[in-house]
Amino acid sequence: MNVADIVKETAARLPDKAALIFQDKPITYGELERSIEQAAAGIASLGIRKGDRVGVLVHNIPHFVYAYLGIERAGGVMVPLNTMYTADEVSFILADAEARAVVVAEPFLRAVDGLRETLPMLEHVVVVGGGSPIGTMGWDQMIGRGEAPPSATIGEEDLACLPYTSGTTGKPKGAMLTHGNLMANLEQMHRVPLLSEAETDVVLLVLPMFHIYALNVSLGLTFRVGATAVLQERFDPVASLDAIERHGITVIFGAPPMFVAWLSTPNVEKRDLSKVRLAVSGAAPLPGPVLEDFERRLGITIWEGYGLTETSPGVTSNAMGAEAKPDSIGKPLPDVELRLLDEQGDDVEDGDPGEIAVRGPNVFRGYWHDDAATAEAVRDGWFRTGDVAYEDEDGYLFLVDRKKDLIIVSGFNVYPREVEEALYRNPKVAEAAVVGVPHPYTGEAVKAVVVLKPGTSATEEEIIEFCKRSIARFKCPQVVEFVDQLPHTDTGKILRRRLRDDEQPAEETA
Known part of the structure; x- marks a missing residue:
């Protein structure tokens, strides 16, 4: 059972049949x-053996x-590297993984410059495209x-x-x-009729493949069934819409910022x-109003799912139910066991929020070189996700x-997602x-960081008053900051840690 065999079969x-379309070819x-056979032979010629780690x-x-x-x-182990990482971040991961080789595209050579001198395990740097600086080897070579x-x-x-977790x-x-x-999660998704692709499908592959969602869902599922993936180097709202029209895209695997960007594109x-019959959102929560707006304006239903790096990644999908409920992550995939646990590790009462715990063949083996983190995350065979749901x-x-994002205002729990x-x-x-x-009276207060739609304006007071119409006063923001854009990970998760780093104490109010 080798994940590469899906292409061989x-x-x-x-x-x-076209497996990939890249730059219209x-x-x-x-x-x-x-090409995979050639790559495997070349990688083996470097002395890479079963279990050796290779960065990409x-x-x-x-x-x-x-x-x-x-x-x-x-027989090697692929270590996918985020192309937005700095040299220090790349060095940390390659060192931690004890990688013996790294394959790097020419635009990112600066991130690995000099690493062979500082990382004793790293024996080979293979360069894709461009020249091969001294101490490296070209892909064709x-x-x-x-x-x-x-x-x-x-x-x-x-x-x-x-894969390394995003580090949020x-x-x-x-x-x-x-x-x-990986193979188990492919089969779990393939068994969901609405999610399952067919040979005739044409899939938009624009999410970065170094992320497990694109790697095993967008790419893996496409190859599993013999569909065609239209590969784009990066997401651009207009270029991706052009590709959808030109190639007759039938399946979209996306993340919330993509759908938001499309809705903001003129004349969309x-x-x-x-021809789009299936749109799936993952990697970060999809706001309900975005789902509703997308369906109302474009006639396309977005089926939201939920997953994690540690679960290969799929755990749940709205496609498991009869409808795409706004704000819902759906129901567990086949062969995925899921519980909602309280602080004591017991199942919560019906309707109460609890930490999602998962068990199934798609759940990872543990964290590399970190037994303590593994023991904390996996207890009695159940992976504790750190996410809270009802x-x-x-x-x-x-x-x-x-759980880590919970805000406690005067002893009351406030979940950022609700606000x-x-x-x-x-x-x-x-x-x-x-x-x-921080708040001197309530312990903590809610701060909202907001990006306004083009051509609109609003005041802090206006935003706060709007929230008071639908949520309790203690949940409403006391501080509103307007920005041009929010910090995201590569697949759309908001980097709350970066927002917290910039936080200022709220003024004392009753």
């Missing part, structure tokens, strides 16, 4: 399989796919070294991928995902999006917030985030 069945499954610092181009599945075919593909025997418990709450940790984890209603009478789950939903109902608000700030 599909290539045997559909050798002339198709790459067939047969061509893709040959490559953007959304076909060589990312060649490197990823070539590493898997050779590497694949020219290999003669025959390796024959590593891979089992479902063998490590396949070591601290230093990144490597999540050990096995071949069995005049675009021909008629279940309604129909069995749909609603994400409340992360943000109130803010999103304001027609002038494009995006909003809420954090807690």
Whole structure:
């Protein structure tokens, strides 16, 4: 069971079918399989053996796919690296993973400059595109070294991928995902009729493939069924809409900022999006008003899901139910067990919020070189996600917030997500985030950071008064800051930590 075999099997069945379309040029499954074989042979020629870690610092181009599945075919463990990382961040992850090699695209060479001198384990730097500086090797040079593909025997418990968590709450940790984890989650999603792709589908692949959502959902599910992925290097609202029209995109895997950006694109209603049959949102909570606006204006239903790096990533989806409920993350995928736990680790009463705990074949093996963090996160076989949700009478789950983001005002719990939903109902608000700030009287107060829609204006008092119409006074912001944009991770999660770093104490008010 090797995750790279999904392409081999599909290539045997559909050798002339387009697997990828990049810059309007198709790459067939047969061509893709040959490129993966070449990559595997070249990687093995570097001395990479079963279990060795190999970093990949490559953007959304076909060589990312060649490197990823070539590493898997050779028996190695792929360490995906965020292309927005600084040199220090790349160095930290490669050192922590004890990577023996790194594949890097030419635009990101600066991030690995000199690392071979500072990281004793790092033996090879392979460069995709451009020249090969002294001490590095070009991609074509590497694949020219290999003669025959390796024959590593891979089992479902063998490590396949070591993605590092986004680090929104601290230093990144490597999540050990096995071949069995990745394949299990592919099958879990494939068993959901609404989520399952078909050979005839054309998928927009614009999310960064270094993220597990794009890697195993957008890419993996596409190859699993023999569909075609239209690969874009980066997200641009207009360019992606052009691609949807030009290529007849039928499936979109996106993140909330993408859907928000499309809604803000001039004349978006005049675009021909008629072939889109499935739009999925993940990686960060999708505000209910965005879902409703997207369906009303464009006639496309967005099916929100929930997942984590540690769960390969899928856990729940609205597609498991009969409707796409606004603000809901849906119901658990097949073979995913889910509980909502209180502070004592017991199941909560019906309707009460509790921490999501997950068990299933898609749940990771633990954190790399961090037994303490693993023991804290996985107890009695259940992975404690740190996310809080409640279940309604129909069995749909609603994400409340992360435990760490909880704001306590005069002893009352305030979940940022609830306040943000109130803010999103304001027609002038494009995006909003809420954090807690110190308050001399109530302990903490709610601070809202707001991005207004183009051409609108609002005052702090106006925003606060609007919130008072729908949520309790203690939940309403006491401070409102207007900004041009919010800080996000690569896939749309709001970096609350950065907002907290800028926080100022709220004034004392009764």
